[in-house]
Amino acid sequence: MKTDNSLPLEYGTEQNKLNILGFWIFLGAEVMLFATLFATYFTLEHRTGSGPAGAEIFEITPVLIETILLLTSSFTIGLGVHAMRLGRKNAMMTFFAVTLLLGLAFLGVEIYEFTHYVHVGAGLQVSAFTGILLTTLGTHGAHVTVGLFWGLFIIMQVKKRGLTPETANKSFIFSLYWHFLDVVWIFIFSFIYLKGMM
Amino acid sequence: MDYFDRFAIPHPSPAIYASMVAIGLTVIAILIGLTYFKKWSYLWREWLTTVDHKRIGIMYIIAALLMLFRGGVDALMMRAQTAVPDNKLLDAQHYNEVFTTHGVVMIIFMAMPFIYALMNFVVPLQIGARDVAFPRLNALSFWLFFMGAMLFNISFVIGGSPDAGWTSYFPLAGNDFSQSVGTNYYLMSIQIAGIGTLISGINFVTTIFKMRAPGMKLMKMPMFTWTALITNAIVVFAFPVLTVTLLLGTMDRLFGTHIFSMTNGGMDMLWANLFWVWGHPEVYILILPAFGIYSEIISTFSRRNLYGYTSMVASIVIISFFSFLVWTHHFYTMGQGPLTNSIFSITTMAIAIPTGIKIFNWLLTMRKGKIEFTVPMLYSVGFIPIFTIGGVTGVMLGMASADYQYHNTMFLVAHFHYTIIPGVVFAMLAGLTYWWPKMFGFMLNERIGKWAFWFIAIGFNVTFFPMFFTGLDGQARRMYTYSEASGYGPLNMLSFVGAVGLAIGFALIVYNVYYSTRHSSRNIGSDPWDARTLEWATQTPVQSYNFARTPHVDSIEAFWDYKKKGQPLFKGSIEKIHMPNNSGVPFIMSCIFFVWGFSFIFSMWIPAIITTIAIFACMAHRSFEKDDGYYIPVEEIEATEKDSEVLADENR
Numbered sequence: 001m002k003t004d005n006s007l008p009l010e011y012g013t014e015q016n017k018l019n020i021l022g023f024w025i026f027l028g029a030e031v032m033l034f035a036t037l038f039a040t041y042f043t044l045e046h047r048t049g050s051g052p053a054g055a056e057i058f059e060i061t062p063v064l065i066e067t068i069l070l071l072t073s074s075f076t077i078g079l080g081v082h083a084m085r086l087g088r089k090n091a092m093m094t095f096f097a098v099t100l101l102l103g104l105a106f107l108g109v110e111i112y113e114f115t116h117y118v119h120v121g122a123g124l125q126v127s128a129f130t131g132i133l134l135t136t137l138g139t140h141g142a143h144v145t146v147g148l149f150w151g152l153f154i155i156m157q158v159k160k161r162g163l164t165p166e167t168a169n170k171s172f173i174f175s176l177y178w179h180f181l182d183v184v185w186i187f188i189f190s191f192i193y194l195k196g197m198m
Numbered sequence: 199m200d201y202f203d204r205f206a207i208p209h210p211s212p213a214i215y216a217s218m219v220a221i222g223l224t225v226i227a228i229l230i231g232l233t234y235f236k237k238w239s240y241l242w243r244e245w246l247t248t249v250d251h252k253r254i255g256i257m258y259i260i261a262a263l264l265m266l267f268r269g270g271v272d273a274l275m276m277r278a279q280t281a282v283p284d285n286k287l288l289d290a291q292h293y294n295e296v297f298t299t300h301g302v303v304m305i306i307f308m309a310m311p312f313i314y315a316l317m318n319f320v321v322p323l324q325i326g327a328r329d330v331a332f333p334r335l336n337a338l339s340f341w342l343f344f345m346g347a348m349l350f351n352i353s354f355v356i357g358g359s360p361d362a363g364w365t366s367y368f369p370l371a372g373n374d375f376s377q378s379v380g381t382n383y384y385l386m387s388i389q390i391a392g393i394g395t396l397i398s399g400i401n402f403v404t405t406i407f408k409m410r411a412p413g414m415k416l417m418k419m420p421m422f423t424w425t426a427l428i429t430n431a432i433v434v435f436a437f438p439v440l441t442v443t444l445l446l447g448t449m450d451r452l453f454g455t456h457i458f459s460m461t462n463g464g465m466d467m468l469w470a471n472l473f474w475v476w477g478h479p480e481v482y483i484l485i486l487p488a489f490g491i492y493s494e495i496i497s498t499f500s501r502r503n504l505y506g507y508t509s510m511v512a513s514i515v516i517i518s519f520f521s522f523l524v525w526t527h528h529f530y531t532m533g534q535g536p537l538t539n540s541i542f543s544i545t546t547m548a549i550a551i552p553t554g555i556k557i558f559n560w561l562l563t564m565r566k567g568k569i570e571f572t573v574p575m576l577y578s579v580g581f582i583p584i585f586t587i588g589g590v591t592g593v594m595l596g597m598a599s600a601d602y603q604y605h606n607t608m609f610l611v612a613h614f615h616y617t618i619i620p621g622v623v624f625a626m627l628a629g630l631t632y633w634w635p636k637m638f639g640f641m642l643n644e645r646i647g648k649w650a651f652w653f654i655a656i657g658f659n660v661t662f663f664p665m666f667f668t669g670l671d672g673q674a675r676r677m678y679t680y681s682e683a684s685g686y687g688p689l690n691m692l693s694f695v696g697a698v699g700l701a702i703g704f705a706l707i708v709y710n711v712y713y714s715t716r717h718s719s720r721n722i723g724s725d726p727w728d729a730r731t732l733e734w735a736t737q738t739p740v741q742s743y744n745f746a747r748t749p750h751v752d753s754i755e756a757f758w759d760y761k762k763k764g765q766p767l768f769k770g771s772i773e774k775i776h777m778p779n780n781s782g783v784p785f786i787m788s789c790i791f792f793v794w795g796f797s798f799i800f801s802m803w804i805p806a807i808i809t810t811i812a813i814f815a816c817m818a819h820r821s822f823e824k825d826d827g828y829y830i831p832v833e834e835i836e837a838t839e840k841d842s843e844v845l846a847d848e849n850r
Contacts, residue, residue, distance in 0.1 A: 017408065018331045018332070018404055018408055018409075021404050021407065021408060022331060022332060022400055022401070022404040025399075025400045025403050025404060025434055026400050028434055028435070029396060029399075029400065029434045029435070029437070029438045030438070032434075032435050032436075032438035032439060033438035033439075033441060033442055036438060036439045036442040036443070036472065036475075037442055040442070040446065040457070040468065040472065043465060043468060044457065044463065044464075044465060044468075047463030047464070047465060048463055049456065049461070049462035049463035049464075050462065051462070051463070124449075124453060124454070124455055125453070125454040125455060125456065126456075126462065127456055127462045127463040128455075128456045128457055128459075128462060128463035128464045128465060129463055131449065131450075131455030131456055131457050132446075132455075132457055135445070135446065135449055135455070135457075139445075146814075149814070149818070150821070153818060153821045153822065154821075156822075157821070157822065170821075
């Protein structure tokens with residue numbers, strides 16, 4: 001494969017450019033996926049049946065911790081990509097590792113949050129509201145979980161193969177994915193938690 | 199043994215046991231045949247592991263034709279059951295299962311793969327590309343669709359077919375009213391096939407945006423490629439909605455949530471909305487490529503360039519936009535109130551405008567043309583009046599207040615068959631006949647093809663036109679029988695006669711393939727129709743690398759201008775060509791998806807967890823794999839291109 005050195009490494013080959021465009025289109029599809037979940041959530045938000053409403057079960061502390069963890073991880077992966085463009089492999093790997101640790105911590109808090117909901121009587125099967133709430137949060141959480149494994153694989157490949165057009169491309173695409181999860185979380189934070197607590 | 203009770207059919211009949219035996223025997227025959235003729239390694243090497251868009255296209259065609267006949271048998275059973283009043287051929291439950299699987303098979307597992315078959319084969323050739331942007335993902339798309347289709351098709355012999363209609367409205371499809379695993383089959387198999395389609399959508403949008411031949415600006419793309427681009431853009435935005443809808447349905451059925459239920463806050467109107475937010479764009483996903491095919495064929499056989507190219511492009515873009523704004527017209531009677539109904543009524547009728555523009559463009563393309571009535575052209579010309587009837591009745595149904603009269607009657611059934619059969623099936627048959635020589639190196643017999651066309655065209659009208667009348671008289675759809683006093687008998691019998699005519703037409707197509715394989719000339723050159731677009735500039739059969747040298751395009755009909763005006767098409771010398779490696783992973787991963795879906799359908803959690811892990815293991819394998827592809831050396835290309843007419847032309 002020919003490498004074009006006038007562009008950042010991740011855009012270096014024709015296939016790399018295709019991969020990045022393809023991934024943006026995939027993110028477009030992901031936007032639709034979460035948009036559908038949000039639309040369904042807004043439809044069912046007040047249909048709580050005999051179960052609790054959002055204001056009764058949401059707690060600001062774990063949610064704020066999750067938000068700070070995920071937003072910070074988005075910042076660190078940005079630093080990671082910056083380090084990658086400077087060709088600093090170790091710095092890049094460190095930032096990616098920090099990102100994944102923050103993601104893992106986020107997931108831990110989210111699992112705590114889920115057990116809390118079940119504990120206070122807001123399990124999956126209680127009402128339309130709890131069902132769609134946990135499905136929406138769960139879909140986001142599942143994306144983060146997949147991202148953790150994916151990110152780990154990428155760190156391993158960068159460690160083994162160094163910064164090549166191929167690994168740089170993968171790392172960059174992974175960073176797009178991670179930023180996207182952060183964007184989705186901002187919507188969850190604003191329109192599910194904050195709106196629900198008002 | 200209690201564990202295995204779940205696989206029993208809840209509502210057996212001799213016909214189902216007979217098909218069980220037939221399926222078993224067919225599978226055994228295929229296995230023995232492959233072993234006896236020592237074709238296993240050929241099958242694996244050349245087909246199961248291929249990433250070549252042309253071969254994937256051909257596999258899509260085979261699968262689509264198989265499903266066409268499966269869905270066709272369902273259709274014949276329905277028409278036979280309703281041919282006479284108070285018929286006892288099928289009981290109510292079986293009739294429910296048959297119309298459900300007919301709808302799902304025809305839309306999801308026949309029409310979708312058929313359009314992807316032609317897009318796969320044709321689009322990369324039309325834009326002068328080596329392959330699609332992600333060949334490996336393309337193979338995965340096909341195998342996911344194929345495994346989804348197979349999973350859906352075993353439902354009637356293992357566990358019971360879905361029976362809640364192809365729209366599968368909850369709460370009817372929920373656990374309370376549909377106790378068998380049928381709806382689980384519906385949810386999981388469409389989910390698997392739908393993921394494949396979504397991947398295809400991403401693949402083709404990327405391909406068309408980034409891999410066009412030098413000089414081919416967007417407004418110089420052939421019309422079929424334009425429709426493929428817009429179709430795939432709709433796929434990318436509509437299919438995630440289906441993914442979520444099916445996910446929520448699965449949550450309700452398998453994990454006890456109350457999203458679509460009538461208790462604990464569930465919303466019984468939600469499924470219909472979500473389903474049609476995907477479902478209406480889906481209609482245009484099917485029809486737009488058909489419009490593209492007709493544009494190519496009408497222009498080729500009128501020997502004229504397409505009239506109103508820019509307005510064609512504008513109208514498909516407008517259609518794609520409106521396709522997302524009309525979904526409520528599928529359930530005007532559900533009670534969303536006059537304001538909502540009025541808005542959706544207006545958007546619905548607005549779609550008739552760009553569609554009308556297209557019809558006039560085709561007519562004006564033919565005006566003063568030297569029209570040649572080949573089989574593809576017959577389908578295209580036949581499409582115009584029949585589809586117009588479908589369109590006009592569509593506007594009738596689109597009027598919300600009048601719709602209360604026709605809703606859920608045979609009038610609706612007649613209407614959508616009048617759009618989808620000329621719109622999609624005719625187009626697929628036309629496209630298949632048109633591109634057949636490029637795919638297989640010989641032409642289908644024109645005489646048999648014309649007989650098939652007339653049987654299909656006349657049989658179609660005889661089948662569906664009477665339904666407009668019975669529908670207006672009040673015959674409800676999806677009812678397994680009616681009384682003699684209703685007076686629907688004679689017209690339903692007429693429908694059955696027409697359905698037999700259709701069946702003969704399709705049988706003739708099969709015979710035509712057999713006959714032409716044996717008797718057609720193999721010496722047809724690379725451009726037997728004297729066509730206009732780039733796919734005809736390749737050799738026949740098309741080499742794995744498509745074009746030895748990348749074509750340079752200066753006009754909308756580059757190949758035509760090359761032939762008639764001597765505009766140069768291929769410049770420079772032959773260089774080595776980079777090709778992707780074959781891979782068995784897409785096939786294996788899709789097989790795992792099959793087991794995964796099956797485990798969910800029957801709530802078998804241990805295999806479900808194992809296969810979920812296995813699916814991610816396949817993805818991890820892909821992540822770590824180093825696959826740089828290989829190069830075809832210049833000498834090999836020169837050797838295979840020796841006989842190419844285009845090269846010979848240039849050397850003359």
